Amino acid sequence: MKKFIREKSSIRNTLILCLFFTFTLNCKTQSNLKEPNIKPSSPISSLEKVKIGGASQWILSRGNDIEKPVLLILHGGPGAASIGFARYFYNDLEDHFIVVNWDQRGSGKSFSLFMPEVTPETYISDTLEVVLFLKKKFHTQKIVLMGHSWGGYIGAIVAHRYPEHFFAYIGIGPVVNGEQSARISYEFILNQANKDPSLAPKVKDLTLLSYLENRREWLNKFGVGMFHGDHRNDEDEFLRGVMFDSPDYSLVNMLTYLPGIWKTASRIRPFFFKMDLFKEAPEINVPVYFFSGRFDYYNPGEILVKYVSALKSPKKSIHWFECCSHAPHFERPKDFAEKLISVINSTALFEN
Template sequence: MSKLIIRKSNTLILCILFSFIPNCASQNNLKESHADPSSVISSLEKINIGGTDQWILSRGNDIKKPVLLIVHGGPGAASIGFARYFYNELEKHFIVVNWDQRGSGKSFSFFMPEVTPETYVSDTVEVILFLKKKFNTKKVFLMGHSWGGYIGAIVAHRHPEHLLAYIGIGAVVHGEQSARISYEFILNQARKDPALASQANDLTLTSYLENRRKWLNKFGVGMFHGNHRNDEDEFLRGVMFDSPDYSLMNMVTYLPGIWKTSSRIRPFFFKMDLFKEAPEIKVPVYFFSGRFDYYNPGEILEQYVSVLKSPKKSIHWFECCAHAPHFETPDDFAAKLISAIDSK
């Protein structure tokens, strides 16, 4: 651990003072194979997207596998620092691309301009076009988590020509409904707990939203339902700390990246509505949701999928998970994703 601290401290000093590996990829072959060292890709690079420098990490056991672009949640909860921990199984089947969106993670900037959800939709399309050229492929898989699921669905609605499929994990379907349903759930649960009943009497929707993460984690319906519901921050910090892709500076600016990005997007949250913004997606759609997810309750997702126009659509449930089944049970998630894509 001390060697890691020294390495990351040296990186920070370099940051204060002041690989791209070209490969080709073909399209659809999801059957697992043993990694050939000559086919493995691990490429961390800075690219210009929407006029700003942003970072992507591309990793996979076989450059002939299809590309899977992950649009992380938050807003601002960048994913490159988690990639090597959570996506090892997926890397056997895809070239997995983690992208730290503008203003977050390795893409953090102290001088972030004003942004709207449309900014991130445009950025996502640019990243997809970059990956199509980089890997010489006609289409990619697009996977979005939470906020990223909302952005991904809009991209899939507008630009299906670039995609093999859209995959949503705990996606924001309707911001206002999500907030109100989760608020009512927490209010009811808190009233049943003698230690929290007095707090529940004073809990308004506004005060709940100001501390939403704290309240959801109390009842295991936030990011995690199982092992890490009570130590989410410590666990995720440890994962990032062990990542060779994040410097100490990246870790120092990680939370400010979330705060700054989220504050810019918060005024748009109640306006997010996939019923109106993505009523049709002309590629296969696969949703994955934890039964205990009250960031984005499953009942709203079921309503959306029932009216969504798509050539193929499905919801896959994780009975022991909350908002992040791909983090809570990564191997099970990978198996279900591959099975869903391979099913006729």
């Protein structure tokens, strides 16, 4: 009987020890899962109206982790607002940045019937205000600035004047010199059209001015406009479809989209031939990365090559998209995102 009691007691003690170790192991496992330095990512998606330069303007901020660096995108045009395209073209960048699209004054969601007179300096001042707003909103000392075409011109000047606010400047097919861009693309169209018997008569009396009035139509004929490949012939239809699917644009925004481009472009057109980054941004004291399509004749690559050669910057490079024209970030968004992230990672940009 005593032997049985001792054996029963021994079994009980063994069970108690097993339960103790099991409990301890579980506690350690749960503790490891709750280490204070392991933080779940906090996504952000905000669409807000902000007073910039005294005018109401709209800003969309999206990213999968609010701790990521801020990337401010300056759209082209002038007036070709980007909030309506943001979710489609910039989705792959949202894993790596807080991607900010801003519809510049007079365009997209920021359209206004009572737009005052503007100059490029108006947009430079607006850009700086947006940058300061984003730095305060996201509690960051610096951001990444990226501009396309007209936005690339404005962005280069802002980065030249205020480098202390930026990790880097990224230009996509920027306007480097307005007059040179117009003349080189005009000569290209004349040469190409004269090789085609059906087009040669149409360019016989084509002047530089009349060419510029229909530049988009001429460039698209040869796949050297906004798109080189799939959407060179249905650019408007494709972009309208993207905009229509956007939850960030209302029907009113879509109806006023083109008037916003026409109105803004008409105000800036007198300044186009005066745009010259060789003079206005000869030095940018942050890393500078350019992305350009080989078939871009809105802003031909040969001018960009000369500018980068002359530009003073701690880091500078051009990255080419062999199958694209003026908008590689629209034509190959996944490839563009991969190349951009690769360039940034290879330069350890955010460790500086």
